[in-house]
Amino acid sequence: MAEKSSHFLECMFHPKSIAIVGASANDPESGWVGRLINFGYGDNGEIYPINPKADVIHGLKAYARVCDVPGPVEYVVFNIPARITPQVMADCVTKGVKFVHCFAAGFSETGVPEAKLLEQQMAEIARKGGIRILGPNCMGIYCPESGMTFNVDFPREKGRVAFVSQSGAESMRLVFLAQDVRVYFSKVISYGNAIDLDASDFLEYLADDEDTKIIACYIEGVHDGPRFVSAIKKCLEKKPVVVLKAGLTESGAGAAASHTASLAGSKAVWEAFFKQTGAIPCNTMDDVADTVQGLLRMKPPKGRRVAVVGRGGGIGVIAADICERAGLKVPAFARETREKLGSVIPEAGAGVRNPVETTLGMGGAADFYQRGLPIVDGDPETDVILVHMAIDVYGGHTPNLAQQTAEAAASLCTVAPSLKKPVAAALFTGGHPDTIMAVLAAREKLTKAGIPVYSGVESASRAINKVINYYEAVRNR
Amino acid sequence: MAEKSSHFLECMFHPKSIAIVGASANDPESGWVGRLINFGYGDNGEIYPINPKADVIHGLKAYARVCDVPGPVEYVVFNIPARITPQVMADCVTKGVKFVHCFAAGFSETGVPEAKLLEQQMAEIARKGGIRILGPNCMGIYCPESGMTFNVDFPREKGRVAFVSQSGAESMRLVFLAQDVRVYFSKVISYGNAIDLDASDFLEYLADDEDTKIIACYIEGVHDGPRFVSAIKKCLEKKPVVVLKAGLTESGAGAAASHTASLAGSKAVWEAFFKQTGAIPCNTMDDVADTVQGLLRMKPPKGRRVAVVGRGGGIGVIAADICERAGLKVPAFARETREKLGSVIPEAGAGVRNPVETTLGMGGAADFYQRGLPIVDGDPETDVILVHMAIDVYGGHTPNLAQQTAEAAASLCTVAPSLKKPVAAALFTGGHPDTIMAVLAAREKLTKAGIPVYSGVESASRAINKVINYYEAVRNR
Numbered sequence: 019m020a021e022k023s024s025h026f027l028e029c030m031f032h033p034k035s036i037a038i039v040g041a042s043a044n045d046p047e048s049g050w051v052g053r054l055i056n057f058g059y060g061d062n063g064e065i066y067p068i069n070p071k072a073d074v075i076h077g078l079k080a081y082a083r084v085c086d087v088p089g090p091v092e093y094v095v096f097n098i099p100a101r102i103t104p105q106v107m108a109d110c111v112t113k114g115v116k117f118v119h120c121f122a123a124g125f126s127e128t129g130v131p132e133a134k135l136l137e138q139q140m141a142e143i144a145r146k147g148g149i150r151i152l153g154p155n156c157m158g159i160y161c162p163e164s165g166m167t168f169n170v171d172f173p174r175e176k177g178r179v180a181f182v183s184q185s186g187a188e189s190m191r192l193v194f195l196a197q198d199v200r201v202y203f204s205k206v207i208s209y210g211n212a213i214d215l216d217a218s219d220f221l222e223y224l225a226d227d228e229d230t231k232i233i234a235c236y237i238e239g240v241h242d243g244p245r246f247v248s249a250i251k252k253c254l255e256k257k258p259v260v261v262l263k264a265g266l267t268e269s270g271a272g273a274a275a276s277h278t279a280s281l282a283g284s285k286a287v288w289e290a291f292f293k294q295t296g297a298i299p300c301n302t303m304d305d306v307a308d309t310v311q312g313l314l315r316m317k318p319p320k321g322r323r324v325a326v327v328g329r330g331g332g333i334g335v336i337a338a339d340i341c342e343r344a345g346l347k348v349p350a351f352a353r354e355t356r357e358k359l360g361s362v363i364p365e366a367g368a369g370v371r372n373p374v375e376t377t378l379g380m381g382g383a384a385d386f387y388q389r390g391l392p393i394v395d396g397d398p399e400t401d402v403i404l405v406h407m408a409i410d411v412y413g414g415h416t417p418n419l420a421q422q423t424a425e426a427a428a429s430l431c432t433v434a435p436s437l438k439k440p441v442a443a444a445l446f447t448g449g450h451p452d453t454i455m456a457v458l459a460a461r462e463k464l465t466k467a468g469i470p471v472y473s474g475v476e477s478a479s480r481a482i483n484k485v486i487n488y489y490e491a492v493r494n495r
Numbered sequence: 496m497a498e499k500s501s502h503f504l505e506c507m508f509h510p511k512s513i514a515i516v517g518a519s520a521n522d523p524e525s526g527w528v529g530r531l532i533n534f535g536y537g538d539n540g541e542i543y544p545i546n547p548k549a550d551v552i553h554g555l556k557a558y559a560r561v562c563d564v565p566g567p568v569e570y571v572v573f574n575i576p577a578r579i580t581p582q583v584m585a586d587c588v589t590k591g592v593k594f595v596h597c598f599a600a601g602f603s604e605t606g607v608p609e610a611k612l613l614e615q616q617m618a619e620i621a622r623k624g625g626i627r628i629l630g631p632n633c634m635g636i637y638c639p640e641s642g643m644t645f646n647v648d649f650p651r652e653k654g655r656v657a658f659v660s661q662s663g664a665e666s667m668r669l670v671f672l673a674q675d676v677r678v679y680f681s682k683v684i685s686y687g688n689a690i691d692l693d694a695s696d697f698l699e700y701l702a703d704d705e706d707t708k709i710i711a712c713y714i715e716g717v718h719d720g721p722r723f724v725s726a727i728k729k730c731l732e733k734k735p736v737v738v739l740k741a742g743l744t745e746s747g748a749g750a751a752a753s754h755t756a757s758l759a760g761s762k763a764v765w766e767a768f769f770k771q772t773g774a775i776p777c778n779t780m781d782d783v784a785d786t787v788q789g790l791l792r793m794k795p796p797k798g799r800r801v802a803v804v805g806r807g808g809g810i811g812v813i814a815a816d817i818c819e820r821a822g823l824k825v826p827a828f829a830r831e832t833r834e835k836l837g838s839v840i841p842e843a844g845a846g847v848r849n850p851v852e853t854t855l856g857m858g859g860a861a862d863f864y865q866r867g868l869p870i871v872d873g874d875p876e877t878d879v880i881l882v883h884m885a886i887d888v889y890g891g892h893t894p895n896l897a898q899q900t901a902e903a904a905a906s907l908c909t910v911a912p913s914l915k916k917p918v919a920a921a922l923f924t925g926g927h928p929d930t931i932m933a934v935l936a937a938r939e940k941l942t943k944a945g946i947p948v949y950s951g952v953e954s955a956s957r958a959i960n961k962v963i964n965y966y967e968a969v970r971n972r
Contacts, residue, residue: 171889185807185808185810185812186809187806187810187885187888188807188810190890194888194889194925195887195925195926197890198927199926236809264809265812267819267820269815270816270819272815273808273815273825273846273848276846277811277846301813301816301820303810330662331664331750331754332661332663332664332665333662333664334754335662335742335754336665336779337750338742338746338747338750339743340779342744343778346746370753371749371750371752411667412671413646413648414671415646415648448675449671449672449675449938450671450675451932451935455928458926474779474781
């Protein structure tokens with residue numbers, strides 16, 4: 019375990035005790051208390067259910083109020099109606115609480131003046147009492163190391179990616195999307211309306227967090243622009259930062275206002291932000307997951323020239339177009355490379371120029387990876403290898419589809435470590451259940467071997483381009 | 496059945512007899528003869544295996560040469576090495592064959608001068624002898640009505656989409672992608688190097704083909720540009736035409752040259768082509784399948800203002816951005832609509848502005864479709880309804896996931912027919928097997944009900960925008 023930071027937020031991710039105000043007595047298993055117990059936080063700290071109408075919740079003594087808890091309380095979850103939050107906050111001040119995570123919604127994001135006032139009251143009480151607020155209108159913290167979570171189905175695996183998200187559902191989406199490709203998190207923070215702690219606070223902490231190697235953000239709006247820019251810059255000195263800035267269009271900005279009461283900011287300002295800082299822009303959560311995977315798993319590419327490897331002439335042409343539209347190049351291999359490939363692929367009609375076609379069927383793919391990829395790796399005209407497996411063209415009807423796909427994936431896994439160039443794989447899923455299951459199994463194998471896996475050439479080339487942009491920016495500093 | 500055209504190509508899709516030169520005696524089942532028998536062509540016409548070393552193939556008498564066949568032969572498949580194609584073509588002339596499908600590759604696409612010469616010889620013999628050639632280097636014809644196919648796993652269902660494809664694998668990809676969403680074909684033509692019959696021939700035929708309501712094309716290059724433009728225009732007078740023009744980038748053009756020996760043409764020329772004709776441009780085969788589905792299933796939208804319906808505030812903001820980037824708008828609903836929606840969704844934090852959030856969980860979605868969609872349908876500020884089901888955020892862990900998703904889909908199916916606005920659904924698949932299977936089942940239900948289904952907001956908005964562009968162009972004629 020890396021040495022812990024002395025930053026004030028360190029305690030938010032590793033509190034010694036958590037009280038749940040509004041702990042549910044009726045459904046303790048799926049509530050906050052059950053989640054923390056089942057996820058393992060109970061091994062690291064104390065859990066105090068707060069509910070004036072219950073004695074015991076999930077086997078733990080319940081207290082009527084936060085100030086009734088005998089020991090110290092560092093972190094409190096507000097699972098209560100918005101209107102009673104000011105009085106509970108006052109209780110927390112009395113108790114000397116450090117952090118309040120206000121899960122409750124119904125504040126400024128509603129656009130109702132009374133709700134906004136309530137939010138301001140709560141914030142004022144916290145500020146005077148020295149309490150820092152996470153939220154309101156957010157899911158809070160997921161930290162596998164301390165056992166904190168807002169979703170008991172999240173993976174227990176500790177990873178090296180941190181995610182700072184203004185949206186709760188999007189934080190869930192990314193955790194699960196990432197889990198599917200065996201990417202795990204150090205810390206995830208869903209922070210909602212950000213009436214106190216804002217993205218900048220988390221970023222300043224994560225910049226120095228030794229457990230975090232890559233940072234991803236979902237941002238609707240920030241309260242203090244210059245501070246956000248400086249926090250992002252601080253992070254980027256040490257690690258890549260991927261930012262999905264939502265609400266950059268007129269339509270999106272309107273939606274953001276009613277979601278987290280955010281002022282989305284102008285498109286021009288944010289374009290300047292990305293240019294100035296080197297933060298990596300993404301437009302969808304899939305894009306974030308894809309980019310993070312590339313940053314984690316690809317060796318730094320020397321340039322943006324891609325060798326495209328896979329069966330099918332038409333998909334090769336389409337792939338070349340897609341790559342170039344994404345900002346990459348698919349140049350012809352050197353003559354020597356083409357000659358060598360020609361001896362490996364004697365078949366009429368199969369291309370060796372780049373894209374290069376593996377021989378017929380998935381069996382041909384497995385064989386080509388062994389004999390052809392080292393040749394492609396030695397080509398002086400290309401920097402990155404993109405292997406696509408287009409098993410969807412068989413519509414699920416190939417005999418031994420699963421076995422052949424598994425063998426192709428296994429072959430790629432054995433040869434990839436010996437290649438000097440970074441490698442990425444695009445597995446076309448198609449829509450047939452058998453194809454999908456074969457692809458999921460192959461994805462498991464490839465990601466275990468550290469090869470980034472994408473759902474197609476479009477997503478792969480987009481991610482590869484962003485990885486290259488990042489390293490180019492680092493080199494040009 | 497619609498009345499058959501008098502166009503000379505009508506016979507190519509409904510020949511009375513087919514001879515297979517190079518019919519395989521060792522593997523008759525998976526070869527051309529087995530395919531035609533198993534797919535049902537034998538019920539409509541005669542099949543003649545041609546193989547000098549076999550007496551019987553797949554229960555059918557084999558002949559040494561095409562001219563040995565006793566009855567007339569209208570259509571011949573060349574499954575033979577490129578070098579012997581001229582002499583077999585001469586045989587076909589003697590026999591009075593109408594069409595030769597040259598499946599064989601190894602011609603001009605190799606870049607080898609001798610191979611190009613061979614291609615020219617074959618073409619010359621055919622031209623003088625009055626035979627029309629399909630190919631070489633292509634898969635040929637799939638026509639469920641006549642029982643012709645190049646893949647025995649293709650669906651038997653007759654549909655209303657025609658696909659003209661220079662690539663064989665891409666024609667397979669589209670047929671299977673379309674099958675996954677219950678979209679079927681009238682005719683698919685994989686035509687490869689196009690040394691004689693070219694896309695323009697097929698398009699001129701399809702323009703008047705009563706069985707075809709929508710035309711899709713995969714084009715790498717065309718030999719006669721003005722004729723192609725005029726053929727596309729003729730089609731567009733009667734039906735939408737979707738075109739994936741591959742090789743529009745420098746990288747793609749190089750790949751196209753070595754795939755089908757095509758001169759890809761300049762980007763500017765093709766941009767002008769799309770502008771001038773109103774053909775609908777697509778960049779990937781998924782994009783083609785998505786657009787075709789929208790054209791088949793969506794009522795003509797009155798405008799480009801989208802109502803976005805689905806759970807999750809963050810995904811709503813992202814969806815609004817995606818829609819606007821795709822060329823659509825997501826304006827706020829009229830005040831009256833918002834008030835009505837507010838009474839249906841009392842939950843704090845759920846948006847009613849547009850995007851509108853269904854209430855919590857998939858059960859909430861099923862309920863909202865019944866009570867909320869009619870309100871959205873009545874809103875005067877929007878023209879299209881995009882429903883997204885973001886079940887991937889649960890990572891496959893929702894209890895009764897499959898059942899709840901099925902109920903939500905069923906609910907949408909019952910309410911959709913009563914809505915005046917066109918509806919499209921985006922089902923986020925995620926990567927968990929349980930979520931994927933739940934989505935596939937929901938997709939089956941929705942597409943059976945005639946609702947177009949997409950894998951996400953990105954693909955949905957892209958397709959919706961293209962459908963709108965098409966109808967706008969029709970209105971502005």
